[in-house]
Amino acid sequence: MKAxxxxxxxxxxxxxxxxxxxxxIKTLDRFHFMPNxxxxxxxxxxLERYYFVMVTNQDGLGRDYYPIEYFQPFQDLMLSILxxxxxxxxxxxxxxxxxxxxxxTRKPNTGMLTEYLNNPQKFDIKNSIVxxxxxxxxxxxxxxxxSSILIENELHKGYNATITEDEGKTIVxxxxxxxxxxxxxxxxxxx
Numbered sequence: 001m002k003a004x005x006x007x008x009x010x011x012x013x014x015x016x017x018x019x020x021x022x023x024x025i026k027t028l029d030r031f032h033f034m035p036n037x038x039x040x041x042x043x044x045x046x047l048e049r050y051y052f053v054m055v056t057n058q059d060g061l062g063r064d065y066y067p068i069e070y071f072q073p074f075q076d077l078m079l080s081i082l083x084x085x086x087x088x089x090x091x092x093x094x095x096x097x098x099x100x101x102x103x104x105t106r107k108p109n110t111g112m113l114t115e116y117l118n119n120p121q122k123f124d125i126k127n128s129i130v131x132x133x134x135x136x137x138x139x140x141x142x143x144x145x146x147s148s149i150l151i152e153n154e155l156h157k158g159y160n161a162t163i164t165e166d167e168g169k170t171i172v173x174x175x176x177x178x179x180x181x182x183x184x185x186x187x188x189x190x191x
């Protein structure tokens with residue numbers, strides 16, 4: 001069996017709408033899918049060319065200010081809706097550390113993803129893509145040795161302006177529209 005590439009998907013700002021800089025979806029009124037993301041993922045999934053892997057930083061998850069009870073119902077709801085449409089994830093990786101902790105498992109570090117890096121017979125990292133809305137997603141792609149797609153939005157415009165030239169070399173597509181991302185991924189040649 002030939003190794004298959006991965007779409008490493010960020011969660012907030014990529015699959016789900018990120019409402020503000022707090023970034024935490026704690027109430028139902030803040031739970032919204034990005035426009036056209038379900039259709040795009042479903043269309044890409046039909047080709048069976050990629051594994052889907054979710055990689056998300058959830059700062060402080062499980063601590064007093066962000067109890068798991070705020071996160072888990074919406075995580076489960078999101079996964080249930082996606083699954084009902086035929087979208088399944090090979091892996092889901094949630095890091096709950098704070099940036100200041102500099103954990104090896106926190107994006108853009110690759111500590112959560114060693115199983116993919118250590119199994120080149122199954123996972124084609126070179127042809128994989130990290131899809132996300134932040135500089136950390138671009139840096140993750142660089143650290144993994146793969147490409148990235150940057151979902152451009154107003155919320156992170158200033159933050160993403162600091163992407164270095166070296167980091168930017170991983171970016172193969174920039175857009176805010178999942179329809180455009182879908183088209184790009186479907187037409188992308190895999191070596």
